[in-house]
Amino acid sequence: MSLTAPCVALDGCSQRHAENRSVLVLGIDGMDPDLLRQYMQKGHMPNFQRLATSGSFRELRTSIPPQSPVAWSNVITGMNPGGHGLFDFIHRDPRTMLPYFSMARVQGPSHSLRLSDWVIPLAGGKAINLRHGAAFWQILDAHGVPSTVFHMPANFPPVDCSSRTLAGMGTPDMAGTYGTFSFYTSDPAEQAGDVAGGHIYTVEVENNRVAATLFGPPDTFREGAPQVPISFTVWLDPSKPVARIDLQDHQVILQEGEWSHWLQLRFSLLPGLESATGICKIYLKQARPSFKLYISPINIDPSQPALPLSTPSSYVRDLWRRAGFFYTQGIAEDTQARMDGVLSDGEFLEQSRMVMDDQFRLFDLELARFRSGLLFGYFSSVDQNSHMFWRTFDKNSPSYSPELAANYGDTLEGFYQQMDHMLGKVLARLNDNTTLIICSDHGFGPFERSVDLDGWLLENGYIALRPNAGEQPWNLFEDVDWANTRAYGLGLQALYLNLMGRERYGTVLPGAMAEALKTEICNKLLAMRDSETGLAPISRVDKAEDVYTGPYVSDAPDLIVGYNQPYRAGWDTVLGEFSSVVLKPNRRPWSGDHCIDHTLVPGVLLSNKRIVARAPALTDIAPTILAEFGIARPEDMVGRSVFKA
Amino acid sequence: MPELSYTTANDGSIVEGYPHRAHAPQRSAFLTLISGAFDLFFRPFRAANPAYALVAISFVVGVAAMLVFRYASNQRAMRRIKNRIHAHILEVRLFPDQLGVVSRAYARVVRYTFLYLVYTLQPLLILLLPMLIVLAQLNLRFSRLPLRPGDSFILKAKFTHPGTDAAASLRLPLGLALTAPPLHIPILREVDWRIRANTEGSFWPAVMVAGNAFTKRVVVSSDLAALYVKRERRSWLNWFSAPGERTLPAATPLRAIEVNYARRAIHAGPFEIEWWVFFLIVAFASGLVAKVILRVEL
Known part of the structure; x- marks a missing residue:
């Protein structure tokens, strides 16, 4: 598809209008129209209520199937899966019948030289974005409209463009997975080995000291690509629930139930010649009687990214300089650690809030300097916490309990309110030339x-x-x-x-x-x-x-x-x-879902402008954004501007 | 042995908001002068990227080293020796088939090279001590990052004998706050405290042992500052590595008090390097330029 689709003819007045225009899009993964209405009726979402009243609020037809990579690809390209090629989280190779993640693939070097157990690459490896079709910001680029796109799903590695973009869902951790945690325990009841979301290691406490190993990225310079190990030591206080973790240059004191700040780790691949850095957070779950320590998946270091995370490539470092370290993993909420029983509901909630804080912090930075063009922010918290906390208010859920409801029944509503708070900040900055669009990729339902x-x-x-x-x-x-x-x-x-x-x-x-x-x-x-x-x-x-x-x-x-x-x-x-x-x-904590009949889980569409489309769909978002800048939609886009009849 | 008297009692657990700021320990006049001179030099660069300060000092050091060579060495003799070395090398090239001539020429090249090294020894010896002092001062300022308000750090008290750590406690001035219970590591004879820096300034938290207070300076600043990681007992190495930090008395049960300032890397464009690598590169480059301008024989 051509990125230089012709602009619609503009007279002098509307040309100037288009030059001054700005479009601000908030992509809230998993925001459900029924829940939004319910919370608005309770008066807990005043900013959404204000926007719905003064502008428009409609249900948004989702993708088939209503899965985030598919749905956001519909948003990005204005095409359905037949056009962008993403059909499910999981695809299979019909030649081998083996499954693979649909969004991206990290490919090793095509040629290498083997010397004993060393592998010397003769060509560079690369990450490949498996989504097809031009992204709407690439088209804006071609028309000279500046864009900033945060954490867009299905955009790893970020597609080439001169806009500022940061990769989102689909970005792997340093192990090349979508998130692999490490959990160290001295509890004899816990079994060492692989679980769905990570590895459990059994350790011994001797003289109030624990010696353990953290495994980092695969060392592609070694035969078989073994994971690079880093030894670390934990010193436990003999009586109080507090410990010091010595990990490379870092020494961190944590009390039981505390998270560390981000720790930057260096993994030596070719000693003295090649290394890679990653970042992780540590959580001291329990000091005594049994020692339990969680280490997050090792995220790609935004200050020295081992894989492409942004366009231009310096943008992610610029963000790091301005905001410090942040989660770079595509789906950063560690739902799997909760499902594997490594984190409790409260611990998962705290981790999830840290992810949200990161996303808000980065978005705030860009919002503060946003003047014209496009700003797109993606937020994952509503989706991930709808998955995990649906059982706290769904009385039919096999894992519902009154105690759970009492403790966490309003958790999801809290995340909706956080989004309302963010919207309040956005509304305060809106001017007459700015079109605000809020969309979610799908709604939610019970998974019983x-x-x-x-x-x-x-x-x-x-x-x-x-x-x-x-x-x-x-x-x-x-x-x-x-x-x-x-x-x-x-x-x-x-x-x-x-x-x-x-x-x-x-x-x-x-x-x-x-x-x-x-x-x-x-x-x-x-x-x-x-x-x-x-x-x-x-x-x-x-x-x-x-x-x-x-x-x-x-x-x-x-x-x-x-x-x-x-x-x-x-x-x-x-x-x-x-x-x-x-x-x-389904007795798992993952109790809400959207991977069902697409007609049952529409998303939301709100705007400060009047939406005239009868049944707006995700594929309409890209043509709508282009139209706001006076750019005609390319022929392969199936959607239309929602503001035009 | 008592160093400071405090007016507020300590209960041995979490102490916050101690309202008294202790006085800075006294230093020798010589070290004060040296440190003061460096402080003065770096004053214009306090709030700037530390790379600029490092470029400036590296340039000065490179040029100064050339000046020392220029005036502290026998330049005329060095030039003469170099000419002779060149002549004998030419001799080897002109008469490659005359074994006797070539052998004698090689022997003379070796002899004059040795002589040349002897002539360079004098300026090198003159430079040695100032260079060590300069490196120590730069290490204090560029190897670690000062704490920022909101940062947490660990203050470690290391003891000489097992068991003495059990009764240790901490007193904190206003501006610092304890954020976790003290962590005792008996096998290392060590107690660690996690402290949060709330405001900018220089602070002297005190480790209390058997009624005696032992302070350690902690710097919370966004500017370039001299940072002393460790306060320990007197040793010859301290003179270079921590010239501004008072040593611990020999009779104390404490071996050292440490603050874990984070390591600093110098950002030079896309590169992130250790300060001394950066220093050597810039000092060497500016020295080469000065050599040409000053016509130094080297």
């Missing part, structure tokens, strides 16, 4: 029961197990007899046919046979009933060709499964594990 999609496909004869398949849970990659399998689910809402010529072991002929199979599966999925609730767990199934347009439709899942409320895909099924129990209660 889970559906094991591959379990259902097995039960209905679409997946066949190998004769030598082990005990359940089974695994798509080890236990499936692909020669007799016709369909499989991978990712949060994706269902693929085992298509001949596309999948490595394809069995289904493309064409009429494939179409008939899709229709058959659709009908059966919609007919499914949960005997415990009497509800249909799936309320909608979309065929890719019916809902997507663009050059990447052929990469799409064949069917997009829209779960009904209060259902969602089972935890194991997302990465290809399944069992014979199809419907289960």
Whole structure:
């Protein structure tokens, strides 16, 4: 697509008007229209109320499926997934059948020289943004409109442009993952090993001293890329719940229940020649009777980024100079540490507030110097805390309890109010030439029961197990007899046919046979009933060709499964594990979700201007921003300005 | 042994807002003069990027070193020796096939080179002591970052004998606040206190041991300042490394009192380097320029 789409013809007056225009967009991940209305009615969101009254407040049609990477890519490109190529958090490579994260890939050097156990790269590695299509700020760039875009999801590495942009969701930690914590414990009840979100290490306390090792980024100069170790020591007071952590140059005293500030760590890759720095925070969960210490995922150091975090590349260092260290990991709230039982609700909440404070601090800096052009700020706290604290007010949630409700029942509302406070600051700076747009990528709903999609496909004869398949849970990659399998689910809402010529072991002929199979599966999925609730767990199934347009439709899942409320895909099924129990209660803290039928979780759209579009959608945001600067939308954008009839 | 008397009793746990600021310990006149001279030199650069101050002092040192060479060495003799070395090298090139001539020429080159080194020894010896003092003064100012208001730091008291740390306590002046209980590390014979600096200034928190107070200067400032990390017992090394810090009396149960100021790196464009690397590069470069201008034989 051309980035130099022609400007609409402007007369002298409107030309000047466009030059002075500014557009301010607040992207609030997961803000739900029903909850927003409820809190506004209670009078707890005065700034949102003021904006809704004086401007517009509409529900915003979300993406199919309503998952953040997909939804924000719709915002960024003005296209649906067929145009930008992101269909789910998880994609699979049909040649290997293996899953991978859809947003970005970090690729090692193409050529290297091996000397003993050393690997000398002969070419540079690189990070690749897997989203296609031009971002709206690239188009603004081409028209000379200055932009600042903060923490935009699905923008790692940031796409080339002269605007100031900072990578958001999709940015890995130093280990190359989306967040791997380290937890050290002397509690004999805790087992060492890998958990979903990190590693648990058992340690011993001897003479009030703990010696342990923190593992950093993979050392790509070594055969097998082992993680670079850093030894550290913890000194415990013999009687009081306080400890000193000696980690490289840092010495930090923490009381039980305290977080450290950011610590910059240097990892030696080629001794004396090559090193990388990362930053982490330490939390002393417990000093005695058992020692428990949490170390956050090691974030990419904004002062010396090991991977590209911003455009221009100096921008992230500029932010660091002005604001100090900050979270650079794409999804910084450590929900997985809470799910793995490493952090309690209160501890997770505190960590989550630190993330929000970082995002506000950075945005405040840019807001203070914002004069014209575009300023886009993304905020993750409402989304992540809706996931984790929905059970505190959803009495049907399997993990609801009155005690939980008493302690944390108003937590989510507190985050909404924080956003209202931020909006208050923004409103105070608005002038007549500024268009304010607030949008969320989707709403939210309860996640009380889970559906094991591959379990259902097995039960209905679409997946066949190998004769030598082990005990359940089974695994798509080890236990499936692909020669007799016709369909499989991978990712949060994706269902693929085992298509001949596309999948490595394809069995289904493309064409009429494939179409008939899709229709058959659709009908059966919609007919499914949960005997415990009497509800249909799936309320909608979309065929890719019916809902997507663009050059990447052929990469799409064949069917997009829209779960009904209060259902969602089972935890194991997302990465290809399944069992014979199809419907289960969800007892995890992750109790609210949006990866369901897209019609059930619209987002919000508010503006200080009158919205005239009848059913605004996420794909309308980019054309709306361009139109505010008098720039015609490129032909491949499917949306339209919401301010024009 | 008593160093300072305090008017407020200490309960041994968290102490905040001690209303008395102790006086700075006395230093010798010579060290005061040296430190004062450096303070004066750096005064114009106090609030600027420390790289500028380092460039200035490195330039002065580089030029001064050349001046010392210019006037403290026998320049005429050095020039003559260098000419002779050049002549003998030429001899080697002109008569490469005459073994006797080449051998004699090499021997003379070695001899004159040695002689040349002897002539450079005198200015080097003159430079040695001032250079050590300069490096020590620069280390005090450029190796560590002063605390800023709001920063936390650790004050460590290290003891000579096991068990003596148990009764140690801390008294803090206004402007500093304890933010965690004291941390005892018996195996290291050490007590650590985590303290927050609330306001700018120079402070003298006191470690109390058996009724005696031992102070340590703490600097909270956004300006360039001399920072003494450690106060310890008298040693010859202290004279260079901490010339402005009074030593601890030999009979005390304390080995040292330390403040963990953060390390400072000098930002020079995209590079982040240690102060001494930066100093050596700039001093060497300015010395080379001065050599040409002053026509110093080196």
